[in-house]
Amino acid sequence: MTHTFKGGVHPNYMKAPQVPVNVVTPPAQVVIPMVQHIGAPCKPLVAKGDYVKMGQKIGENPAPVSAPVHASVSGKVVAVEPRPHPLGDMVMSVVIENDYQDTPCHDLAPLTEEERKSPEAILARIREAGVVGLGGAMFPTAFKIRSGIGKVDKLVINGAECEPYLNGDHLTMLTFPEQLLKGIELVRIACGVEKAYYGIEVNKQDAINLLNSKHPEQYGIEIVPEAVKYPQGGEKMQIKAVTGREVKPGGLPAGVGACVISTRTCYAVYQACYEGKPVIERIVTTGGSALDGPHNALTRIGTPLGYLAEQCGGFVKDPKKVVLGGPMMGICATSLDAPTIKGTAGVLYFTKQEDRNLKNPQCIRCGKCIQVCPMNLEPVFMYMYYKKGDYENLEKYHVNDCFECGSCSFNCPARMPLTHAFKTAKLMLQAKAAKEKAEAEARAAKEAQK
Amino acid sequence: MSEKKERIILDAAFQPQVRTETDTRRLMLDVIIALMPALIVAVLQFGVHVLLVVCCSVVSAVFWEWGYRKLFHKETSIGDLSAVVTGLLLAMTLPPTAPWWIAPIGTLFGIVVVKQLYGGIGKNFLNPALAGRAFLLSSYALIMANWSIPNALSGTVDGTTMATPLAGLYSGTMPAYFDVNHLFMGYIPGSIGEISTLAILIGGGYLIYRNVISWRIPVSFIGTVAIVTLLSGREGFGHFDWMVYNLFSGSMVFGAFFMATDYATSPVTLNGQLLYGVGCGLLTVLIRYFGGFPEGTTYAILIMNLCTWAIDKGFHRHQFGVSKEDIAAAKAAKKAAKEAAK
Structure with a gap:
């Protein structure tokens, strides 16, 4: 019996977990942006000319919703200035010239056995090591767990990896099963729950078997096999599949007593607590028709996207777009100079070959978008109201429930830009609400003056 | 290398970056x-x-x-x-x-x-x-309304044209050569596409298998006709025979698979599709029973086409995360607020 949710699509998975992990030689210069998480941007702790060690903390912000960043190589800081960020815009970054010594920094000692049983110590370490949601959302993990303590009774570990191309989670399960289970145990202790449910899609049956052979029950973990369907790894879908609960519209997972942490995040927690290693590298899956074939590259944070492609065999065709993350929810980088960051699970170099968009798409009203929407929305009508600029009806059709999984656009035979439209519509609604609020406040201030 | 980098202008197109093959x-x-x-x-x-x-x-x-x-x-x-x-x-x-x-x-x-x-x-x-x-x-x-004789009946029937089984059915004189087997295989007069229920079912099955249409409209359409005709038999026919004749003669099955499922003119909401199918079925039977034409599929579907927009407006799926109890609670709260205002 596999667990799942209603709706969803079956994209061509293009996965290649059999490709061995290649360790990318760190570049001569790494660029470490101060924004690699959701929340307050970090302030650089180093200046031009400083020498930094590998794993040394180089940026921090004391705000609760934030995560520090660390140097991924050792060497000299050559610049602290705004550089292109993979998600667009220029962001303050620390540029380090690699001395290729990888001189380690011992600021973070492995936790003692005592400390590994204390939620406070674990949470402090998770924060210090800069662990964020490595599935791609990059929400600071320590804050996420802390805000759920007392409310969460079901801890769900996300091992679906439903996005096409990506193999990082699968490879982590296969290479470090015991470490991964220990990492999950730490997260479970930090959350203060008795049991963690590890949802894994059954296309990773080898990983499920391997993990089951390592006695997950002794760590308080139950493996939950899930149907292979996109977006199984979506937070709300994962909760629905594993616990049967539905997160309320506009609500948080903690509202139904659930918390979802991704596989790679759990492994990062293991590294932070057992090895004293902050988040400075991760497996990045590269692929797309501009490259020779798929690669699973163990990459330091801050490796420029162009350099990464060179290390993966170089371009066989000129790339037309560079996608960060999976092809369904990933967004496009605007520059090959931009570096990889903590949330970069994959970098796909696409050419025209993958492009199926049309210049002037015509909706044929087939309703296939409705059949696949995991949130029970009606994209065909939402798009119509979006085109008209009808905010009232957009809200009535619950456009704010859309979490932009891309299933509707994926399945659209007429190639309508549905997901893109809803993303824009949500931003417009937010801007409108902010404007109304500001106006109301101004009015209230005026009346108070009278 | 730097020259090449400048030449590459990246396209920041909207997500998702991949799409299904079916267009x-x-x-x-x-x-x-x-x-x-x-x-x-x-x-x-x-x-x-x-x-x-x-x-x-x-x-x-x-x-x-x-x-x-x-x-x-x-x-x-x-x-x-x-x-x-x-x-x-x-x-x-x-x-x-x-x-x-x-x-x-x-x-x-x-x-x-x-x-x-x-x-x-x-x-x-x-x-x-x-x-x-x-x-x-x-x-x-x-x-x-000029029906030529199918090759399978060329020896059995004289002349160049003949009446369709549906006309025979409703005038109460069903000739023996219109047996169920002939109706199913298509050894009958009729419109070009409608005669063989078997051929239509093969085509319709293919469409459902390929996920071009959903089962909802054909099943609710044909199901409604089946149930209504089964419950309201005619004199001279067994209830079951009457139903089978009604299903296999005329263009109802063809309409249910190929006409009623037209994307632009049928509802897109899932429950709306069921209601639309039921409406098509009821109207077809009504026109057959009481209308001036022997066959009602065309007008039944056209009338339901006109209702499509209203049907879609009336059927929303439950919002994800909102249970029936939540809806009931919201309704009760609204009612209470109204009464408090009074």
């Missing part, structure tokens, strides 16, 4: 493939004249679509094959004796008046093929 053209191609079994049966039973009618219909439909868009300087749209489907579907609803010139008149009405004047594919509110047929039915009533 509009592929869907339309699947409909064309699904119609082939019925067409083959028609050629076997009525001869190659059928092919002439079909060709005239398809070519004219494509010509009107191309001509209209050319004339008004719009982007050409014949590449999506939807005009081919309209032409093919219209030809399927014509009698096998239809003269070659009648189909172009029907496609002119269907493609230009019903489809293009409202903005082309996806914008029409009536099924273009059925609207074309309805236009021909009212303009050339005699030609449209």
